[in-house]
Amino acid sequence: MxxxxxxxxxxxxxxxxxxNNSLKKYLHYKKELPAIIIKAMRYSVLAGGxxxxxxxxxxxxxxxxxxxxxxxxxxxxxxxxxxxxxIHDDLPAMDNDDLRRGKLTSHxxxxxxxxxxxxxxxxxxxxxxxxxxxxxxxxxxxxxxKAIYDIASAAGINGMISGxxxxxxxxxKIISKKDLNFLHLHKTAALIRASITSVAEIAKVNYKIKxxxxxxGEKIGLAFQIMDDILDETGDEKKIGKKVKKDRKKGKxxxxxxxxxxxxxxxxxxxILEAKKYLSKIKGNKKGLSYIADYIVNRIK
Amino acid sequence: MxxxxxxxxxxxxxxxxxxNNSLKKYLHYKKELPAIIIKAMRYSVLAGGxxxxxxxxxxxxxxxxxxxxxxxxxxxxxxxxxxxxxIHDDLPAMDNDDLRRGKLTSHxxxxxxxxxxxxxxxxxxxxxxxxxxxxxxxxxxxxxxKAIYDIASAAGINGMISGxxxxxxxxxKIISKKDLNFLHLHKTAALIRASITSVAEIAKVNYKIKxxxxxxGEKIGLAFQIMDDILDETGDEKKIGKKVKKDRKKGKxxxxxxxxxxxxxxxxxxxILEAKKYLSKIKGNKKGLSYIADYIVNRIK
Numbered sequence: 001m002x003x004x005x006x007x008x009x010x011x012x013x014x015x016x017x018x019x020n021n022s023l024k025k026y027l028h029y030k031k032e033l034p035a036i037i038i039k040a041m042r043y044s045v046l047a048g049g050x051x052x053x054x055x056x057x058x059x060x061x062x063x064x065x066x067x068x069x070x071x072x073x074x075x076x077x078x079x080x081x082x083x084x085x086x087i088h089d090d091l092p093a094m095d096n097d098d099l100r101r102g103k104l105t106s107h108x109x110x111x112x113x114x115x116x117x118x119x120x121x122x123x124x125x126x127x128x129x130x131x132x133x134x135x136x137x138x139x140x141x142x143x144x145x146k147a148i149y150d151i152a153s154a155a156g157i158n159g160m161i162s163g164x165x166x167x168x169x170x171x172x173k174i175i176s177k178k179d180l181n182f183l184h185l186h187k188t189a190a191l192i193r194a195s196i197t198s199v200a201e202i203a204k205v206n207y208k209i210k211x212x213x214x215x216x217g218e219k220i221g222l223a224f225q226i227m228d229d230i231l232d233e234t235g236d237e238k239k240i241g242k243k244v245k246k247d248r249k250k251g252k253x254x255x256x257x258x259x260x261x262x263x264x265x266x267x268x269x270x271x272i273l274e275a276k277k278y279l280s281k282i283k284g285n286k287k288g289l290s291y292i293a294d295y296i297v298n299r300i301k
Numbered sequence: 302m303x304x305x306x307x308x309x310x311x312x313x314x315x316x317x318x319x320x321n322n323s324l325k326k327y328l329h330y331k332k333e334l335p336a337i338i339i340k341a342m343r344y345s346v347l348a349g350g351x352x353x354x355x356x357x358x359x360x361x362x363x364x365x366x367x368x369x370x371x372x373x374x375x376x377x378x379x380x381x382x383x384x385x386x387x388i389h390d391d392l393p394a395m396d397n398d399d400l401r402r403g404k405l406t407s408h409x410x411x412x413x414x415x416x417x418x419x420x421x422x423x424x425x426x427x428x429x430x431x432x433x434x435x436x437x438x439x440x441x442x443x444x445x446x447k448a449i450y451d452i453a454s455a456a457g458i459n460g461m462i463s464g465x466x467x468x469x470x471x472x473x474k475i476i477s478k479k480d481l482n483f484l485h486l487h488k489t490a491a492l493i494r495a496s497i498t499s500v501a502e503i504a505k506v507n508y509k510i511k512x513x514x515x516x517x518g519e520k521i522g523l524a525f526q527i528m529d530d531i532l533d534e535t536g537d538e539k540k541i542g543k544k545v546k547k548d549r550k551k552g553k554x555x556x557x558x559x560x561x562x563x564x565x566x567x568x569x570x571x572x573i574l575e576a577k578k579y580l581s582k583i584k585g586n587k588k589g590l591s592y593i594a595d596y597i598v599n600r601i602k
Contacts, residue, residue: 112394
């Protein structure tokens with residue numbers, strides 16, 4: 001068992017390297033473009049995140065028997081979309097944060113105008129990367145277009161954006177559990193789910209497996225946000241790399257605010273158990289996805 | 302000749318209606334989403350722009366013998382991308398404008414946070430629309446993916462974004478003609494060009510015609526920005542629907558600043574003449590594109 005654990009940790013280390021190298025390659029400087037925009041894109045994307053979403057994509061590829069290089073561009077695109085959302089979320093008009101991943105936020109480092117444009121650039125570039133790679137997949141155009149559409153839906157008004165809007169609308173309000181779930185499912189779980197289901201589109205799995213993966217993704221996504229809110233209450237600022245206890249100050253509705261820390265942890269743990277139940281219905285190498293699911297509730301940053 | 306003129310004006314009126322109805326249809330309210338984000342998207346998109354870019358797409362479809370409904374979703378998507386860029390460009394951290402198309406800017410109306418998210422939402426939604434419609438075109442996946450990629454490239458760091466960044470970097474600086482052309486070609490002409498060349502991708506025309514259309518698009522795009530800068534100096538605030546004489550105040554490099562009004566007009570007129578020379582090399586119904594090219598230098602708003 002211990003050996004198994006070391007193996008998967010080593011695999012994650014290698015996959016993270018693969019992801020980081022690929023991100024770096026995509027974000028190369030081009031002499032004909034203003035260097036500052038590439039610099040600002042690199043600054044935020046290469047700041048050393050957990051790479052949770054791209055890891056989920058790559059482990060889903062392993063589960064479904066896809067070659068990693070068929071999925072890697074999409075995994076990188078999702079990480080760029082995630083990073084754009086953080087950059088815009090940190091802006092003074094939004095969460096007004098100074099620190100992210102242990103470094104100054106984009107607008108603190110480059111100014112607000114460049115930070116806004118850097119977010120825009122990353123969102124747009126994510127689509128450029130996915131489209132360019134789709135053009136290489138002559139036999140599988142349809143699957144790849146569906147994968148991009150899945151990601152686009154998760155990032156847009158039917159996903160992340162509405163979560164973000166809902167978050168802003170409900171500052172300093174106590175909201176119902178139903179509304180809190182809407183918030184978390186849209187703001188966080190949608191893109192986490194899409195990092196898994198978009199790979200299912202590429203692999204063209206049947207409807208049943210796709211729906212199991214969808215439920216798995218949503219449940220771990222929800223658990224991820226609950227843990228995020230718990231860490232905001234209990235976590236170590238230095239380890240997390242951003243200010244803590246912000247939610248309370250902003251009067252944000254969170255699981256800890258509604259249920260307390262220990263009940264929230266229980267809910268998150270249960271979500272992971274349920275998620276893994278759905279995962280167990282699928283045949284194949286599930287070690288990676290299963291490990292990440294556990295990691296989500298055990299992480300300290 | 303006069304009759305001809307009336308005909309084309311009537312056609313533009315009908316096509317604008319088609320575009321506006323289609324935009325409205327795409328931006329319908331959904332009871333499960335926070336109404337404010339759809340409201341803010343509608344507010345800016347349906348504020349009655351000239352619809353220059355979608356008109357160019359539809360007239361290119363006519364020239365190349367494509368049915369309008371094959372291109373209309375892309376035309377609408379381009380208008381959404383254009384509108385997102387205006388919303389972000391108007392933000393306090395960027396151009397800090399209060400008026401756009403004769404109405405309050407998005408952030409003045411809805412606050413900065415919602416304005417940022419509305420821009421994000423429109424960019425993302427443009428891709429959703431294009432991808433969803435591509436899925437309907439089984440026989441032509443490749444052409445449609447190339448069309449989306451063409452638009453994405455024009456909107457991203459190789460196009461509009463770099464133009465915007467370059468604009469910010471060069472406030473209160475006198476820049477060379479070469480740099481000014483880089484600025485205009487990226488900030489403005491790239492998306493105008495793509496509204497034409499993306500249709501050429503869908504129609505799968507040969508390389509020669511594509512390159513004529515590319516040159517036509519770039520030249521009218523450049524002329525459009527020169528006229529925009531001239532109107533900023535000489536135009537009527539009420540007709541244009543935004544504050545004038547802003548460029549001078551912000552120390553922006555423009556054609557009028559470098560060459561004066563009359564020489565700038567001459568340059569714009571020459572660009573249109575050259576553009577039409579390239580258009581004339583293509584067989585088909587060129588009336589629409591030709592009329593828009595002339596309109597660009599004759600417009601008063």
